[in-house]
Structure formats: C-alpha cells, structure tokens
Amino acid sequence: MSVRDIGKTYSGVTVLQGIDLDIPGGEIHSLVGENGAGKSTLLKILGGVIRADAGTIAFDGTVTAIGTPRDSIRHGVSLISQEGALVPARTVLENVFLGRWAQRAGWARTRDDRRRFAELLDYTGFSIDPGARVDQISIGAQQQVEILRSLARGASVIAMDEPTAVLTEHEKKNLLDLIRRLAAAGTTVLLVSHFLDEVLSVSDRITVLRDGRHVITEQASALDPASLVAHMVGRQIDVLYPTPAPVRDDAAVRLSARGLGRGPVQNVDLEVRAGEILGIAGLVGSGRSETLRLLFGADKASTGTVTLDGVTLTGLSPRKAMAAGIALVPESRKEExxxxxxxxxxxxxxxxxxxxxxxxxxxxxxxxxxxxxxxxxxxxxxxxxxxxxxxxxxxxxxxxxxxxxxxxxPQVLLVDEPTRGVDVAAKTQIHRLIVDLAAEGMAVVVVSSEIEELLELSHRALVLRHGRIVGEFPRGTPRERVIAAAFGDHPEDAGPTSSTTPGPFAKTPEGEHA
Incomplete structure (x- = not known):
C-alpha cells in the first residue's frame, strides 16, 4: 500500500498535509504522535470513513479511489476504530459475520457461522459468547469482536486504532502475538497506539506524525521510548510518573464501603482516606468499573453500604453522590x-x-x-x-x-481508565493533576488496565477477581505479583502485604480459586 501527498482540512484547520508512506505486505507499521497529530484521521481515510482532500492511495501499484468503507473493504482494508462500529442490539455472532452470513438459497445457515466463529476463537485465543448482545459485553470484548470481524472478512490490511487501550495484560499479550502471526502470514497491520513499549516490541517500522505532518519513518530497532517522544513533541519530555505525597497519619477516612455488591461485585469492603490515591486492578470482568459505578450510585447496590465522612449514603444515586461530593470520570468519555x-x-x-x-x-x-x-x-x-x-x-x-x-x-474523585487513548504529553499532565488533587486532600480511586500506571500513581492498590478483593499491594510492588493475584496464580502472592495505609480488606476469601 502506498499513500502520496495525503491532505485533510477541517473548517480551515489542516489536520494532515503531504503524507507519503510505502507499506509492504506483511509489515507491522505503527503510527505514533500526540493527540491531534493526524494518526486516526489517516486511518479513517484509508478505511473510507472520511475522504482525503488531496493525494492518492494505491494498492499493489494501482491508484484506487477510496470514498466509502465499502471501497476499503473491497480492496481488503479493515478498520478497527477507537469509537467502534458494531450494531449494539445484535449478537456477537451477527456482528462478526455482518453482511457475510452463511446462507443457501436465501436461508441463513447459523450452524456454519458458529463453526466459522469457533475456528476464529481457536485462532485468536479470544473467549466470547457468540450469543451475547454486543451492548451487554465489556468494551474490551467489543474490541475483540471487531478484530474477529476483520479476520472473517479475510482482510489483507488491518488498521487498528488503540486496540489494546481497554485490554488486560494477558489480553494485550495475546493480541500482540496475534498481530505477529497475521503479519507472518502476509497480512499488513497498521497500528496506532500510545503505548510506546508495545509499539517498539511489535513493530517492524514506525512513522511519527506531528501537527499533521510526517516527521520520520524508521526501523523500530533504531528507536526507543525517549527518542520517540522527542520526535512526537519536538522536545525532550519527562515521562516519569510523579510521586504522590505521603498520606498524613491523621488523615480521616473519607469514603468507605462495606459488603458492597451487585451483579459481578460481591461483598466488597474498601476505604480511602483524604489525600490518598487508591488503585483498583483486575481483569476485564472482575468488577472494577462496576465497583466505581456502585460507589457513585450509577448502579444501585443490592447489598452493602457506602459512607462518606462517616455518614451513610442511603438510596445512593448519581444526583445524591454529586450533592455529597463524589464525582465519577467514566471509562468511556464519548458514551458516558x-x-x-x-x-x-x-x-x-x-x-x-x-x-x-x-x-x-x-x-x-x-x-x-x-x-x-x-x-x-x-x-x-x-x-x-x-x-x-x-x-x-x-x-x-x-x-x-x-x-x-x-x-x-468534589471530596472524592472516582476515575475509570484516566488516560485511555491519550498521548504521552497529555498522560503526563493527567498523572500530575491526579497527584496534585490528592495532595490538596481529595480522596481519589483509580481503575486502570495499565498495571504500571496503577502502581506508580497509587499509594496502594486492591486487586479484584470474580468481583471480590483478593489482594492489597503498596506502591512500587512488582507488577508480576499484581498480575498473578488478578489471575489467581500463586495464591500466596495475593494475600495482604505491608502498606503505607494498612487495611483489613486484603484477605483472600475462602474457596476462591483460579
């Protein structure tokens, strides 16, 4: 695939200008840059979602007009965007084979589709119920559905925009392994990601965009995170995590929950003090986001209580939570x-x-x-x-x-995936903001799929598994121990550990197994 002199302007603002790229078959080619650099716009042009104002696109040397998603699909390009393009009210199976259902004489052959679906799961290592409705599965699972649909179409070019943003460590590893297998089989993979370590580990070549212009295209082996960031922002930048201020010894418990439960969340006990950043880790489906929603009243708890500054909040709802001084930054900024x-x-x-x-x-x-x-x-x-x-x-x-x-x-800030889909410069700003808010006395609870982010930002982190708290770890704990607790491997690592803020809530429930 080749692009020549691609340009795009919105309302007089140039977002892409003079982009030239040559991408051979079977290459893993990553696009990196700050938010607003034009990465997603370029992918959308290749996917036919938007039209370029200038330039040409060629496949196997033949210049091709790409004006609609149908045009891109016809030429073997499949776009997996951040926003997603699924039909929420239909099943996983229907979405994977959308427009390509097995049929004979006009009659659907669902059995054949299920067989093909099982083969795709076996190839990818994903685990998804084909009969589940898309609007009832997690965002991470929805991302997997989009990948399965691309494979079902037999795409020769798969363009992925932040594919690992909502995946667990295990799921990320599986996806990166899958990307390598696809490339080895001849599929071209275009990858947009803010996770520079992942980009460097999986890419053959990397292109850096800045302010809509092409900066460099270089072999991944010749780059490192520091040099990538310097090319992205045009200057050196400190990418280290800020150190949170110690929690005062006399800091009062600001928010607590006892026996909190609903759906996947079971009997959760937690507390966070004024000035403390409490992290919550776990696999997708472990109840992380659901716990934050219960604390905010977005979902009504079936068991347990939530207390703010010693006062139990009855009939908790978002309106009452806001009035009491609780705020929630949700996982999906665009949907919620x-x-x-x-x-x-x-x-x-x-x-x-x-x-x-x-x-x-x-x-x-x-x-x-x-x-x-x-x-x-x-x-x-x-x-x-x-x-x-x-x-x-x-x-x-x-x-x-x-x-x-x-x-x-607010007195309490609940944050679900604080830096999802955010470039390195903005990520640094958000990390500093969270640490500064805690230093001013705010109690902060953070859910993140990035284990390193969670452990470096938080004073301590709780690990959820099957809706229960199975471990408590202080800041700086090796990430392997937290991942092991989340998976249920090595149960001895999932028990209580010393912490700057001791808590009685880290015991592994009896009968809890991997």
Whole structure:
C-alpha cells in the first residue's frame, strides 16, 4: 500500500498535509504522535470513513479511489476504530459475520457461522459468547469482536486504532502475538497506539506524525521510548510518573464501603482516606468499573453500604453522590462522559450548572469565567470555548472531562481508565493533576488496565477477581505479583502485604480459586 501527498482540512484547520508512506505486505507499521497529530484521521481515510482532500492511495501499484468503507473493504482494508462500529442490539455472532452470513438459497445457515466463529476463537485465543448482545459485553470484548470481524472478512490490511487501550495484560499479550502471526502470514497491520513499549516490541517500522505532518519513518530497532517522544513533541519530555505525597497519619477516612455488591461485585469492603490515591486492578470482568459505578450510585447496590465522612449514603444515586461530593470520570468519555454535539464550554459547565442558576436562567458571564479558569488549570487546548467538543483530540477531551468535575470541587474523585487513548504529553499532565488533587486532600480511586500506571500513581492498590478483593499491594510492588493475584496464580502472592495505609480488606476469601 502506498499513500502520496495525503491532505485533510477541517473548517480551515489542516489536520494532515503531504503524507507519503510505502507499506509492504506483511509489515507491522505503527503510527505514533500526540493527540491531534493526524494518526486516526489517516486511518479513517484509508478505511473510507472520511475522504482525503488531496493525494492518492494505491494498492499493489494501482491508484484506487477510496470514498466509502465499502471501497476499503473491497480492496481488503479493515478498520478497527477507537469509537467502534458494531450494531449494539445484535449478537456477537451477527456482528462478526455482518453482511457475510452463511446462507443457501436465501436461508441463513447459523450452524456454519458458529463453526466459522469457533475456528476464529481457536485462532485468536479470544473467549466470547457468540450469543451475547454486543451492548451487554465489556468494551474490551467489543474490541475483540471487531478484530474477529476483520479476520472473517479475510482482510489483507488491518488498521487498528488503540486496540489494546481497554485490554488486560494477558489480553494485550495475546493480541500482540496475534498481530505477529497475521503479519507472518502476509497480512499488513497498521497500528496506532500510545503505548510506546508495545509499539517498539511489535513493530517492524514506525512513522511519527506531528501537527499533521510526517516527521520520520524508521526501523523500530533504531528507536526507543525517549527518542520517540522527542520526535512526537519536538522536545525532550519527562515521562516519569510523579510521586504522590505521603498520606498524613491523621488523615480521616473519607469514603468507605462495606459488603458492597451487585451483579459481578460481591461483598466488597474498601476505604480511602483524604489525600490518598487508591488503585483498583483486575481483569476485564472482575468488577472494577462496576465497583466505581456502585460507589457513585450509577448502579444501585443490592447489598452493602457506602459512607462518606462517616455518614451513610442511603438510596445512593448519581444526583445524591454529586450533592455529597463524589464525582465519577467514566471509562468511556464519548458514551458516558461528554455530550459530543455540544461545545467545550457547555460540557465543562454541565455538572455545576446549579451553582450559576437562578430559576431557569444561567449566568453565562460567570460560566464563561469559571470555564476559562478551570480550562487553563487543566490545560485544555481548543480553538475556542464554543468549539464543538468532538473536534478536540482525545487528550483534550479527557482533560475536559476532569475539568467538568473539578468545577464542583468534589471530596472524592472516582476515575475509570484516566488516560485511555491519550498521548504521552497529555498522560503526563493527567498523572500530575491526579497527584496534585490528592495532595490538596481529595480522596481519589483509580481503575486502570495499565498495571504500571496503577502502581506508580497509587499509594496502594486492591486487586479484584470474580468481583471480590483478593489482594492489597503498596506502591512500587512488582507488577508480576499484581498480575498473578488478578489471575489467581500463586495464591500466596495475593494475600495482604505491608502498606503505607494498612487495611483489613486484603484477605483472600475462602474457596476462591483460579
């Protein structure tokens, strides 16, 4: 595949300019750069989701017009985007073979589809129920469904945008192994990822984009994380995690839960003190995100209690949680966190409208000032406060989500995947923001699929398995011990450990096995 002089402009803003690339068959080629560098835009052009304003695309030396997803699919290109392109109300099986169901004389042959589906699972190592509805499985599982659909189409070029962002360590390893197998069999893989270690480990070559322009294309073996970051941002940047301030000895317990349960979450006990960052680790399906939703009242607990500053919160709902001083940054900013059709200002102001309202009227002047101040604090970079928030990069959208809650100055901040789909510079800013908020006395609970991020940011981390807490680990614990606890390997590693914040909640439940 070759692209020549590809360009794209939105509302007078150039997002891609003069991009030239030659990618041979069977190569794993990664695109890296900051949010807004043009990586996803280039993939969408190749996938036919959007049209380029300039330039040409050629397959096997033949220049081809790509104007729709159907055009790309016909030429063997399959795009797996961050946003996903599944039919939520249909089953996994139906989505994998969408438009390509086995049939004879017009009649569907579901048995044949199930056989083909089983073969795909065997090849990929995935484990998904073919009869499950897509809107009832995790985001990570949805990502796997998209990969299965690409394979079912027999794609010769698979373009993946942040494919490992919501996968567990084990799932990431399986996916990277699968990518290597696909390339060895002749499939070209285009990979966009912010996980530089993964990019370097799996890629043959890496292209760096900055501000919509091509910076370098180099063999992966000639690069390292520091040099990649320098090319991405045009300067050296400190990519180390900030060290959280110690929790004061006299810090009071701000948030606690006892016997919390619903669905996959079973009898969870936890507490987090003022100024403490508590991490929650576990595999997809272990109950991590569900625990945060129960603490926020987004899901109603069937058992247990939630207490804030010694006061039990009865009939907990998002409205009551917000009034009490609890905020939730959800896993999916586009589906649950932001209103994409509205402006940056409206989104940032949304959670605190009541503080600037008199009857049905909102004081817009006060709102603009408040939004401008908090946007500067978290460094939201937008063309204008009234620009649609969908036009912002992923990193700036994520910072806007934090800003929305910080206008309320919550006492407890629950954060699910704080840096999902965020470039290295924005990731560093978000890490610093979380550490600074805790230093000011806020209690923070973080769920992350990145074990290193979790252990470096948190004062201590709890591990969930099958909806139960099976381990507690202090900051700096070797990641292998946390992963072992999550999988149930080596049970002796999943028990209580010494911590700067001792807790009585790390005992492995009796009868809990891998």
């Amino acid at each position: 966190g932001l209103v994409l059709g509205r402006s940056v200002r409206e989104n940032v102001a949304l959670a605190s409208l009541g503080t600037r309202r008199t009857g049905p009227f909102v004081d817009r002047g006060t709102e603009r000032t408040a939004v401008q101040t908090i946007s500067g604090t978290v460094d939201i970079r937008a063309a204008a406060p009234d620009a649609p928030i969908r036009t912002l990069s992923g990193g700036n959208q994520q910072k806007a989500l934090f800003a929305k809650w910080l206008l309320r100055r």
